[in-house]
Amino acid sequence: MRAFTLLAIATCVAAHSDCNAVDASIVQHDGFPRGINETHNGIKIYVSKPEDASIRGKANAAKAIVYLTDVFGIELVQNRLLADSFARAGYLTVAPDLFNGSLATTDINVPGFDTAAFLAAHGPNVTDPIIAKTIDYLRTTLGIKKIGLTGYCFGGRYAFRFISAGKGGDAAFAAHPSLLENGEIEAIKGPAAVAAAETDGLMPPARRAEIEAELAKAGQAYQLSLYSGTQHGFGVRVNVTDPLQKFGKEGAFLQAVRWFDNFL
Numbered sequence: 001m002r003a004f005t006l007l008a009i010a011t012c013v014a015a016h017s018d019c020n021a022v023d024a025s026i027v028q029h030d031g032f033p034r035g036i037n038e039t040h041n042g043i044k045i046y047v048s049k050p051e052d053a054s055i056r057g058k059a060n061a062a063k064a065i066v067y068l069t070d071v072f073g074i075e076l077v078q079n080r081l082l083a084d085s086f087a088r089a090g091y092l093t094v095a096p097d098l099f100n101g102s103l104a105t106t107d108i109n110v111p112g113f114d115t116a117a118f119l120a121a122h123g124p125n126v127t128d129p130i131i132a133k134t135i136d137y138l139r140t141t142l143g144i145k146k147i148g149l150t151g152y153c154f155g156g157r158y159a160f161r162f163i164s165a166g167k168g169g170d171a172a173f174a175a176h177p178s179l180l181e182n183g184e185i186e187a188i189k190g191p192a193a194v195a196a197a198e199t200d201g202l203m204p205p206a207r208r209a210e211i212e213a214e215l216a217k218a219g220q221a222y223q224l225s226l227y228s229g230t231q232h233g234f235g236v237r238v239n240v241t242d243p244l245q246k247f248g249k250e251g252a253f254l255q256a257v258r259w260f261d262n263f264l
């Protein structure tokens with residue numbers, strides 16, 4: 001028995017995989033974020049690190065995750081807590097401040113929100129450089145070799161943009177991405193996964209089917225998973241007393257971790 005256990009541990013360390021398998025208990029829904037804010041290349045970045053002793057953290061030492069928020073930014077505690085959950089899964093996780101304090105007051109699918117004005121102020125011409133500087137910090141200063149991007153709503157599109165040629169990302173995950181264009185899917189040069197909500201005005205069933213078809217055409221590994229009983233935003237903000245919503249948020253997180261564990 002003991003010999004078997006020791007062998008199992010040795011194999012686990014050697015393979016750098018399936019060590020401390022991650023389950024839903026790793027997702028922290030409330031409480032206090034444990035990461036800190038730093039400034040690099042002029043960008044404010046929320047940084048959450050794996051525990052020093054974590055086997056998964058050691059295995060993933062040359063990898064990092066760039067967490068791209070929804071329109072509520074790193075101000076939203078659930079965004080920082082979810083970044084912490086990725087760190088708990090063994091990945092250095094950094095979430096750049098995409099909005100420099102000029103946050104949206106409601107989500108972009110809520111009627112009455114001046115989506116046009118918000119998006120004009122935060123187009124790719126403004127957002128791409130923030131993410132590029134974050135990736136440059138990881139690669140140049142920290143020597144990170146592999147970068148996964150996880151994005152939510154607004155940020156989901158950018159997870160795709162940064163795995164196109166020369167952008168510096170290696171694998172992408174997006175939950176309920178908004179404004180994702182076909183050209184951005186066609187351009188990917190790495191594996192991409194999507195978690196989709198059942199109810200999402202920004203990604204209704206017809207658009208979801210198109211995205212699926214575009215992913216298939218892109219010629220990269222892909223996954224698109226649909227979570228029943230969920231709404232736009234479910235990857236980050238849910239009613240955790242609703243079993244389907246809780247399952248959806250945790251499922252999307254575990255989908256992302258498994259994606260990076262296998263393809264980053």
Ligand SMILES: *[C@@H]1O[C@H](CO)[C@@H](O)[C@H](O)[C@H]1NC(C)=O
Nearest residue numbers: 035036037046074075076097
């Ligand atoms: C990090 O920045 C966010 C956004 O401004 C803020 O809400 C949070 O309190 C900061 N965290 C720390 C530890 O200072």
Ligand SMILES: *[C@@H]1O[C@H](CO)[C@@H](O)[C@H](O)[C@H]1NC(C)=O
Nearest residue numbers: 041042043044099100101130
């Ligand atoms: C953020 O906004 C402040 C003014 O509020 C400005 O001085 C600073 O340059 C801005 N930072 C970025 C990265 O755009």
Ligand SMILES: *[C@@H]1O[C@H](CO)[C@@H](O)[C@H](O)[C@H]1NC(C)=O
Nearest residue numbers: 119120121122123124125126
């Ligand atoms: C970004 O593009 C928008 C729309 O074309 C423009 O109004 C804005 O001034 C641009 N911002 C920067 C920083 O170039």
Ligand SMILES: *[C@@H]1O[C@H](CO)[C@@H](O)[C@H](O)[C@H]1NC(C)=O
Nearest residue numbers: 238239240241242243244245
């Ligand atoms: C959260 O979900 C529970 C269980 O479905 C429900 O009873 C409750 O009303 C919901 N809360 C809100 C604020 O929607």
